[in-house]
Amino acid sequence: MxxxxxxxxxxxxxxxxxxxxxxxxxxxxxxxxxxxxxxxxxxxxxxxxxxxxxxxxxxxxxxxxxxxxxxxxxxxxxxxxxxxxxxxxxxxxxxxxxxxxxxxxxxxxxxxxxxxxxxxxxxxxxxxxxxxxSVPGLSSVVIDHFLEHFSSLEEIDFAIAPGNRAERGEATVKGILSYTGHPFPVLHQGQWVDRYGWMSPRKLCFGDVVGSRWLANVDIPDLELFPKRYPSANTVRFQAGLELSLLHLGMVFMALWAKLGLVKDWSRFTRVIIISSEIFKRWGTDVGGMKVMLSGRDKNNQPKRIHWLLCAEHGVGxxxxxxxxxxxxxxxxxxxxxxxxxxxxxxxxTLEEFDQEAKQLGIYHHTEFLDG
Incomplete structure (x- = not known):
C-alpha cells in the first residue's frame, strides 16, 4: 500500500x-x-x-x-x-x-x-x-450506533475541541482558513440557511477532563451528507474550537474581517499564522475531545437525548x-x-471496530442517556 x-x-x-x-x-x-x-x-x-x-x-x-x-x-x-x-x-x-x-x-x-x-x-x-x-467517518458511525434508540432523530449537534499543544497540520489549518468568514449552507429547524466560517461563538462543556471550550462554525461534508442520511433530522450543526480563548476569539475577529470584505482569503497567510500560534504552544493542554449530541423522540414518542463524549489525553488527539x-x-x-x-x-x-484501535492509544468515550 x-x-x-x-x-x-x-x-x-x-x-x-x-x-x-x-x-x-x-x-x-x-x-x-x-x-x-x-x-x-x-x-x-x-x-x-x-x-x-x-x-x-x-x-x-x-x-x-x-x-x-x-x-x-x-x-x-x-x-x-x-x-x-x-x-x-x-x-x-x-x-x-x-x-x-x-x-x-x-x-x-x-x-x-x-x-x-x-x-x-x-x-x-x-x-x-x-x-x-473524524468527520464524516467517525461521526456517522457514532450516530448510526445510537440510531436504534430513536423513532425520530430530530437534531444532530456535534463538535471537536483539540488541545492547544496538539500537533498542527499545515494543510488542516489552511483548509479552515479558506472559509473563515465565508458563508456556507446548513440545515437549521428544517430550513437551509447560511452560516459563516468561524463565527457564532459559543462555549460547550466536554466533561471534567477537557472542560469547557469555545467553539465556532466549521464547514464540513457532514452538514450536507447527514440531512440525506438521517432524513428526520431538521437541524445539523457542527463547530470546532481552539483551547486558548485569545486564539479562538482572535479567529472570530478574523472571520468578521473576511465577512466585511476587508480580507478576501485568510488561507494566504497560513504559514505566518501557524508560526505566530507556536508562540502560545506552551499554554493550554494536550487534551482534546469530541462531543456528539443527539435529540429526538424515543420508541414511545417521548423526548430523548443522547450525549456521546470522547476524550484524548497525553497528546494522542x-x-x-x-x-x-x-x-x-x-x-x-x-x-x-x-x-x-x-x-x-x-x-x-462499527463503533466496536473504532474502539479496538482507540483503546490501544488510551482514547476513551462515554455516553449519557437523557430523557426529556
Whole structure:
C-alpha cells in the first residue's frame, strides 16, 4: 500500500499503525524523499512487521499516474491536503491503475461529490472512500450506533475541541482558513440557511477532563451528507474550537474581517499564522475531545437525548482523524470489506471496530442517556 503524504502530520501516524501488519509493504511517499527515508528508518528502529519503502512522488506532477502505475499499490491512502480546491486527479489515477483508494479529506465538495466517480470505480472493481477521518467517518458511525434508540432523530449537534499543544497540520489549518468568514449552507429547524466560517461563538462543556471550550462554525461534508442520511433530522450543526480563548476569539475577529470584505482569503497567510500560534504552544493542554449530541423522540414518542463524549489525553488527539482510514485499510488487507464504488465514508465500520484501535492509544468515550 502507498501512503501519500506518508511523513506528514496524519500520514506518519497511519504509517506507524499499518507497519505493524504482517505480510504487506508500506510505501511512505511524498515530494521529499529524504523525509520519507527518515520515517522508514525511524519506524524500522522501533521494530515493525511490514516491509517499509520510501518513495518520491508528487501528486501535482505531469507523470503522477505513470509513477503510480510503476509502484502498482493495491491501496492508496491520500493524506496530502488541503483538499479544498483539489481535483479528483488522485482517485482517478487509482481507478486507472486498479488501486483501492482512501482519503482523509475534510472539504465539503471533495467528499460529497466523490460519487461522481462511482460508475468508473465499479467498472474497475475498486473501492474509493473519501472523508475517512473524524468527520464524516467517525461521526456517522457514532450516530448510526445510537440510531436504534430513536423513532425520530430530530437534531444532530456535534463538535471537536483539540488541545492547544496538539500537533498542527499545515494543510488542516489552511483548509479552515479558506472559509473563515465565508458563508456556507446548513440545515437549521428544517430550513437551509447560511452560516459563516468561524463565527457564532459559543462555549460547550466536554466533561471534567477537557472542560469547557469555545467553539465556532466549521464547514464540513457532514452538514450536507447527514440531512440525506438521517432524513428526520431538521437541524445539523457542527463547530470546532481552539483551547486558548485569545486564539479562538482572535479567529472570530478574523472571520468578521473576511465577512466585511476587508480580507478576501485568510488561507494566504497560513504559514505566518501557524508560526505566530507556536508562540502560545506552551499554554493550554494536550487534551482534546469530541462531543456528539443527539435529540429526538424515543420508541414511545417521548423526548430523548443522547450525549456521546470522547476524550484524548497525553497528546494522542491527532491520531483520531487517522483511525477511520486505518480501520478501513486493515479491513481491506484481510478482505473483510466487500463494498466497491466511490462513496463518502459513511457507516463503513462499527463503533466496536473504532474502539479496538482507540483503546490501544488510551482514547476513551462515554455516553449519557437523557430523557426529556
Amino acid at each position: 502507498l501512503i501519500l503524504g506518508g511523513y506528514g502530520n496524519f500520514g506518519k501516524r497511519i504509517a506507524e499503525s499499518l507497519s505493524a501488519s504482517q505480510g504487506i509493504t508500506v510505501i511512505i511517499a511524498g515530494r521529499n524523499l529524504q523525509k520519507a527515508q527518515a520515517l522508514c528508518t525511524q519506524l524500522a528502529e522501533k521494530g515493525v512487521s511490514a516491509m517499509l519503502e520510501p518513495s518520491q512522488i508528487d501528486i501535482g506532477s505531469a507523470n503522477f499516474e505513470v509513477e503510480l502505475e510503476r509502484l502498482s499499490p493495491d491501496l492508496v491512502i491520500h493524506t496530502s491536503g488541503p483538499f479544498q480546491g483539489q481535483t479528483y486527479r488522485v482517485p482517478e489515477a487509482c481507478i486507472a491503475v486498479g488501486s483501492h483508494y482512501i482519503d482523509l479529506a475534510d472539504d465539503r465538495r471533495f467528499v460529497c461529490d466523490i460519487q461522481a466517480l462511482n460508475a468508473k470505480a465499479l467498472e474497475r472493481k475498486v473501492l474509493l472512500v473519501s472523508g475517512a477521518s 491527532p491520531y483520531i482523524p487517522t483511525l477511520s482510514a486505518i480501520i478501513l485499510a486493515k479491513k481491506l488487507i484481510v478482505g473483510s470489506i466487500d463494498q466497491l464504488g466511490a462513496m463518502p465514508c459513511l457507516g463503513l465500520f
